[in-house]
Amino acid sequence: MSARNPGMDLDLEWVSKVRVNTQAVLKRAQQVQGCKVAKKQWQAAWLLKAVTCIDLTTLSGDDTPSNVHRLCMKAVQPVRHDLLKSMDMHDKGITTAAVCVYPSRVADAVKSLKAANSSIPVASVATGFPAGQTPLKTRLEEVRMAVEDGAMEIDIVINRTLALTGQWAALYDEVRQFREACGHAHMKTILAVGELGTFTNVYKASLVSMMAGSDFIKTSTGKESVNATYPVAIVMVRAIRDYYLRTGQKVGFKPAGGIRTAQEAVVWLALMKEELGNEWLSPHLFRLGASSLLADIERQIYHYVTGRYAAYHELPMA
Structure with a gap:
């Protein structure tokens, strides 16, 4: 992970001036989706790059030590050795x-x-994931327990109520407290963009989360009805860029929820390259939250190497 974002004092004047031009955002999103994807060895290189940026995730009610173990083994060897x-x-x-x-x-x-x-870090969702509707005391305790158990990264969820009702000072204070509870662990802040209503709200929530010391901002829990979409991503990465220009601090970006195909992964990387530059093309500043994406990437790499598509049993989860 890169250097921490120390955050800054809440600047409500900056937040209140935010206006997002919806048409411009949608137009830019269309351009991103229409961009030509690299072929052959270039595509294979982009796909391997995408693998190194995946937060390989399992967030199911039926998670057991054995399926977590399998996931870890897959993370260590995400693409077949041969x-x-x-x-x-x-x-x-x-x-x-x-x-x-x-x-x-x-x-x-x-x-x-x-x-x-392996030195792969363990990330943990916390703070009453996915709804964030448990009491603050409980949410803070959850962060501390995950860090005590060895989590190096904590994916927190913001309290959507505060964002929807414009209580930015209260949101800032909560995220600040989460950041403190994280201690040495890096903090990724999930905005749950599908529940924030407007692009302007998404931008403001991004800014406030960064001011409060988030090391990453993340689109979704993966449990909302709308997850990572390109328009929302553009709003968030522009907020990251503005924050960087204002403070000199680089904050990472993590789209999550509904990203399933190798092709989409490449589009996300291209979006980062165009909007924020090459430095954001590394796991220090870019993550893809996904559970099934890796399987499709590995299939595409298999196709690149052998010229044919693998049956799913040829590329088991681990």
Whole structure:
């Protein structure tokens, strides 16, 4: 992970001046979706880059130590060794960026990765994920427990009520407290953009979260009806850019929810490159939150290497 974002004092004047031009955002989103995707070895290179930015995630009610263990093994070896070898990439240390689980499964994930001699960080969702509707005291305690169990990254959710009712000072204070509870762990702040109503609200929530010290801002929990979309991403990355120009602090971006195909992953990388530059093309500043995306990327790489598509049983989860 990159240097921490120390945050800044809440600047309500900056927040109140925010206006987002919806038509311009939608037009830019259309351009992004229409961009030509690289072919052959260039596409394979982009796909491997995408793999290294994935937060490989399981957030199910039926998570067990064994399926978390499988997920960790997949994170350590996300693409079959023989495929990497034929691309001469087998010794480049390609792993996913992190493994993301519920707080109660953090210890399992840490144990599995330690046993595999891997330094992949464990990320944990906390703060009453996904709704964020539990009492503040409980949400803070959840963050502390996940960090105690070995989580190096915490994905918090903001209180949507505060954002929807324009209580920016209260939102700032809450996120500040979460940041403190995270201690040395990096904090990714989930805005749940599908529940914020307007682009202007998304931009304001992005700004306030960054002012409060978020190291990353993230689109969604993956549990809302609307998740990561290109228009919302453009609003958020422009907020990241403005914050960087104003403070010199680089904040990361994580789209999550509904990202399933290799092609989409490449579009997301292209969006980052065009909007924020090459520096944001690394796991320090860009993550893809996904559970099924890796399977499709591995299928595409298999196709690149062999010229045919694999059956799903040829590329098991782990």
